[in-house]
Amino acid sequence: MFGTMQRGVGAYAKVGLETGVAAASPHKLIIMLYDGAMVALLSAINNMKGTNGAANVAAKGASISKAITIIDNGLRASLDKAAGGEIAQNLDALYDYMSRRLLQANIKNDVAAVEEVHGLMSDLREAWVAIGEKNEQPDAPAVPAMQKTTLVSV
Known part of the structure; x- marks a missing residue:
């Protein structure tokens, strides 16, 4: 009547993914x-x-097929070859x-070939994460840090 538990979990995961995509920066995508x-x-x-x-x-x-689709229609399609120059061409x-x-x-x-591509993906992902961490600027505090004071009772 209400569906299976697996179906409910799948729907919840899909909503979570869609929310994550909607809120993500281009870098995070x-x-x-x-x-x-x-x-x-x-x-x-x-x-x-x-x-x-x-x-x-x-x-x-x-x-x-899913991996190829992500590579071709996601990663490859997102390249800006004009602005990215040689790096975009190499990617x-x-x-x-x-x-x-x-x-x-x-x-x-060929399992070894799939493992090779997985290793390349892992290396690229690590580099992309490092670029994002380097570009993140720590937020400046809106209010200067207050000094801790000690109350003394007399």
Whole structure:
């Protein structure tokens, strides 16, 4: 009558994600794309290896397709090649390499190739996080810090 608990949890998670996306800065959105791609790649690896000894080919394919979509339609599409210059061009080439590598990994069931792309994603994510931390400025206090005083009773 009211649906399953799993369905409710899934709906709650979706609302949480949508709220996070709506409130996120462009920098945070890129990190979220990296996170999504990396989760999809880990899922693909797990489905290729099979947790119970049997690989799940359909789930592996869906996970790899999701990662490729995030790379091509999220990360790659967000590049501003005119403003980004050589860095944007290099990232575009790297994203293209990752997509092609994942396509081949899917066809050949190559766990090592998926792990390679996951490692590249992890490195890029770490660099992106470091850039964000460097650009964050600590907020100046609105009111100067007050000195602590001690009351003495007489």
